[in-house]
Amino acid sequence: MTALLDVSDLHAAYGAAEVLFGMGFTVARGEVVTLMGRNGMGKTTTIHTMMGMMKASAGRVVFDGQDLSGQPAYRIAQAGLGLVPEGRQIFPTLSVEENLVATAANRFGAKPGWSLDRVYGFFPRLKERRSNMGNQLSGGEQQMLAIGRALMTNPKLLILDEATEGLAPLIRAEIWACLDRLKGEGQSILVIDKNVDALEKLADRHVIVEKGQVAWSGTSSELAADPTLRERYLSV
Numbered sequence: 001m002t003a004l005l006d007v008s009d010l011h012a013a014y015g016a017a018e019v020l021f022g023m024g025f026t027v028a029r030g031e032v033v034t035l036m037g038r039n040g041m042g043k044t045t046t047i048h049t050m051m052g053m054m055k056a057s058a059g060r061v062v063f064d065g066q067d068l069s070g071q072p073a074y075r076i077a078q079a080g081l082g083l084v085p086e087g088r089q090i091f092p093t094l095s096v097e098e099n100l101v102a103t104a105a106n107r108f109g110a111k112p113g114w115s116l117d118r119v120y121g122f123f124p125r126l127k128e129r130r131s132n133m134g135n136q137l138s139g140g141e142q143q144m145l146a147i148g149r150a151l152m153t154n155p156k157l158l159i160l161d162e163a164t165e166g167l168a169p170l171i172r173a174e175i176w177a178c179l180d181r182l183k184g185e186g187q188s189i190l191v192i193d194k195n196v197d198a199l200e201k202l203a204d205r206h207v208i209v210e211k212g213q214v215a216w217s218g219t220s221s222e223l224a225a226d227p228t229l230r231e232r233y234l235s236v
Contacts, residue, residue, distance in 0.1 A: 003062075004029045004188050005050075005157055010059035012049045019045050021212040023059070027157060032179075032189040034199045037209035037233060043192050044086055046209065047161050051083055052076045064156060080108060082155025086162045086192075088146040092135035096126050099134055099145055104152040119148040122178055140171030147178065156188060163193045176202060196234060200224055208233045 003026040010023040027033045035043045048054040052073035106113040120127035123144040164172040200220045208216040
């Protein structure tokens, strides 16, 4: 498969404290890849650095053949990366519908493109609440809205940071079902989450992050075949 995203030798620091030490991985077109690891190991920092929200001190981010290294965040988003950030970060004083259309775009002529009707088809609860303000939604509804908002940008790569953190089990199951459906439609996805069992079922490949670098990478079957990996890198 052709690499859609190619991150190589990525370094980043908070002041004098370096936190990424040569991160590198790829996501192919139509592939679902995870970043896994304990808290504080550099997963979110990797995403922020890729997205231009944090400056890289070295390394390259190549997306769909375009070198995005050093580009501002809005340019990187316009290149086709859609982020569902940790903590959702929806617009609290805009309605559901206003949140969805605020950053909507179809820069690459995707067919079928994402529209309000299509997002509402994925998340009927959002249609029911379309006139409610963002701060009137439950946590699960806010996460659905954050995913819908990212999809409305018609991303080539959908990135989810802590996809189901803090959500009730039924809502988590709904989010995983949505991501599985998106995968079936050929959507490329990069996802961070702590639910290893769900990630094993959903993803094609996994990248385990330990202290700002890749400690292990492999397929779901390879991860399942080595139970020591969970204890070594993922257990709290």
